[in-house]
Every structure is written in C-alpha cells, then in structure tokens.
Amino acid sequence: MEVRTVGVVGLGAMGAGIAQLAVEAGLDTVGHEVDAERAEAARGRIAHFLTRKVEKGQLEEDARDAAVGRLRLTTDVADLAGCDVVIEAAFEDLAVKHELFRKLERTIRDDAILATNTSALSVTEIASVLDRPERAVGMHFFNPAPLMPLVEVVRAERTTDDVFETAFRLGATLGKTPIRCNDTPGFVVNRVLIPLLNDCVRVLDETGVTPGDLDVGMTKGAGWPMGPCALLDLVGTDVHVHASEALYEKLREPRMAPPPRLVRMLKAGKLGRKTGEGFYTYD
Ligand code: CAA
Numbered sequence: 001m002e003v004r005t006v007g008v009v010g011l012g013a014m015g016a017g018i019a020q021l022a023v024e025a026g027l028d029t030v031g032h033e034v035d036a037e038r039a040e041a042a043r044g045r046i047a048h049f050l051t052r053k054v055e056k057g058q059l060e061e062d063a064r065d066a067a068v069g070r071l072r073l074t075t076d077v078a079d080l081a082g083c084d085v086v087i088e089a090a091f092e093d094l095a096v097k098h099e100l101f102r103k104l105e106r107t108i109r110d111d112a113i114l115a116t117n118t119s120a121l122s123v124t125e126i127a128s129v130l131d132r133p134e135r136a137v138g139m140h141f142f143n144p145a146p147l148m149p150l151v152e153v154v155r156a157e158r159t160t161d162d163v164f165e166t167a168f169r170l171g172a173t174l175g176k177t178p179i180r181c182n183d184t185p186g187f188v189v190n191r192v193l194i195p196l197l198n199d200c201v202r203v204l205d206e207t208g209v210t211p212g213d214l215d216v217g218m219t220k221g222a223g224w225p226m227g228p229c230a231l232l233d234l235v236g237t238d239v240h241v242h243a244s245e246a247l248y249e250k251l252r253e254p255r256m257a258p259p260p261r262l263v264r265m266l267k268a269g270k271l272g273r274k275t276g277e278g279f280y281t282y283d
Pocket of ligand 1: 141
C-alpha cells in the first residue's frame with residue numbers, strides 16, 4: 001500500500017515529533033488530541049522547530065509553510081477515517097490504548113494500518129482487542145523523534161507481512177532507519193538501554209558522584225552523546241519508571257526494576273525537563 005495520509009493520535013512530545021516527520025515528508029497528516037488546546041500546543045511546537053530549521057538555513061520558508069499546512073488537527077477520532085496508517089502515541093497505559101484501538105478500528109478503512117509507538121507494552125496485547133489484529137504493528141520512535149534516526153518496526157504475533165513491510169517503508173519515508181524487531185519486552189533498544197540507565201542511577205548512590213560528574217564521565221569517557229542523567233531528564237522519570245516496571249514485570253531481572261532514587265524523584269514530581277526539575281533544573 002502507498003501511504004499518503006497519516007494519523008497521529010496523542011500529540012505529546014513523541015506524537016508531535018512523529019507528526020512533524022510526517023508533514024516534513026510531504027504526507028497529509030491528521031493529528032488527534034483530547035482537547036483543542038493541547039492540539040494547538042503541538043502545532044506551535046512543530047512550527048517552532050521547523051522555523052529553527054529555516055533560521056539555520058536547513059529549510060526554505062515556503063517548505064516550512066507547506067509542511068505546517070499539511071497538518072490538520074482534530075479532537076474527533078472520526079476525522080481519522082481517511083488515513084492509510086494511524087500511529088498511536090497516547091499515554092503508556094494498556095486500558096487507554098485498548099479503548100483507542102477499539103474506537104480507531106470502528107473508524108478507519110478495512111485496509112488501513114494501526115501502528116503503536118509503545119516503548120514497553122506488548123504490541124500483541126495492545127492489538128488483542130481488534131477484530132483484525134493482523135493490521136496492527138509497532139513503530140517505536142526515539143526521543144526526540146525528529147532528531148533520533150532509528151525506528152523499531154515491531155512484528156506482533158498476528159501482523160501480516162504486508163502490514164509489516166508497509167510500516168517498514170513508512171519508517172524510511174519519514175526519514176528514519178527502520179530495523180525489524182519482534183514483540184519481545186523492550187524490543188531491542190530499551191531491552192539494553194533501560195537496565196543500563198538503571199545501573200547508572202545505582203552507580204550515583206554507590207559512588208557518591210554527582211549527576212554532573214557521572215554525565216561528564218559517560219560523555220567524555222564513553223562517547224555517549226549525552227550523559228545518563230541528562231537523558232533521563234529528557235525522557236522523563238515517569239516514562240522511564242513505567243517502562244522499567246513493565247520490563248521487570250515481564251523479565252524479572254533485578255536490573256530492570258526502577259532504582260528507589262528514581263521512584264522517589266517521580267513521587268516528588270521531579271519528572272525532568274517537562275516539570276523543570278529532575279537531576280538538573282530547567283528554566
Ligand atoms: N524536536 C524537534 N527538534 C528538536 C528537538 C525536538 N524535541 N530538540 C531539539 N530540536 C532541534 C532544535 O531546533 C535544535 O537546534 P537549536 O537549539 O538551534 O534550536 C536542533 O534540533 C539541534 O539540537 P541540539 O543542539 O540539542 O542537538 P544535539 O546535536 O545536541 O543533539 C540529541 C541532540 C540528538 C538529543 C543528542 O544529544 C542525542 O543523541 N542524545 C541521546 C538521545 C537518546 O538517547 N534518545 C533516546 C532516548 S530513549 C527513548 O526514546 C526510548 C523510549 O522508549 C523512552
């Protein structure tokens with residue numbers, strides 16, 4: 001199937017990033033949010049990053065205007081009816097995703113594909129509420145979606161070859177390097193990255209080093225693009241703790257369990273950049 005129109009459900013940091021990729025790739029894009037205010041905030045975010053590209057000479061003004069013009073916003077799932085692929089990037093909660101998938105299946109065409117950007121839930125389990133689970137696939141983007149080159153394309157138990165390959169090609173159309181993954185806990189990258197970041201947090205407590213020194217250590221001594229504490233602030237302690245718990249529940253490896261220090265931060269509302277405070281503080 002040739003994908004011309006993409007829907008993105010949930011326009012938080014990840015969804016807005018995915019919608020940005022879609023409009024930049026020339027696809028008609030329908031972005032869905034629960035209220036108009038959040039939807040407009042996402043448009044503002046996308047316009048801001050595209051304008052930065054114009055200012056830096058990476059994009060023509062006309063191209064930016066055309067890209068922003070390809071984004072249609074809605075709060076009504078019925079407006080996703082014409083989409084070839086809908087990518088769900090809503091809250092990481094199985095019940096929320098089940099309700100959305102049920103609604104979406106009643107709305108979209110028979111041959112349309114339902115993709116989920118879940119990072120730690122099972123795609124097979126999300127798709128289990130569908131009449132036709134074979135149309136579901138995982139498309140897991142990385143934060144920040146417009147900058148990180150990878151997308152994990154995840155084959156669930158019932159995903160058909162056609163659906164999988166269409167999602168794989170769409171990943172490339174969106175400018176990403178897609179890899180083929182199976183529906184195993186954390187897929188590939190989070191299976192490795194989540195316990196690694198948990199180790200980093202435990203090392204903070206074991207060694208008494210500051211987050212700043214640990215981050216300098218890992219960027220200057222191990223070549224990481226950003227330090228583990230800065231990365232956790234970017235991802236959000238809420239997202240990371242939830243993903244850790246989901247992996248721990250499935251794999252029962254102690255390294256997967258969220259470190260108590262992160263759980264304390266979460267309870268104190270120190271979610272990282274999104275609340276202005278995590279390991280570091282932000283304006
Ligand atoms: N969306 C769109 N554009 C953005 C953006 C965003 N969120 N953030 C920044 N940009 C744009 C900005 O316009 C910025 O330029 P200006 O500052 O001039 O406006 C431009 O991109 C470049 O930004 P940076 O100078 O900050 O770029 P950088 O070269 O320092 O690289 C980085 C930033 C790509 C994030 C790099 O630090 C990196 O690779 N970090 C590691 C990130 C990582 O590991 N992510 C994975 C997280 S795990 C995950 O996502 C899995 C999960 O399921 C939770």
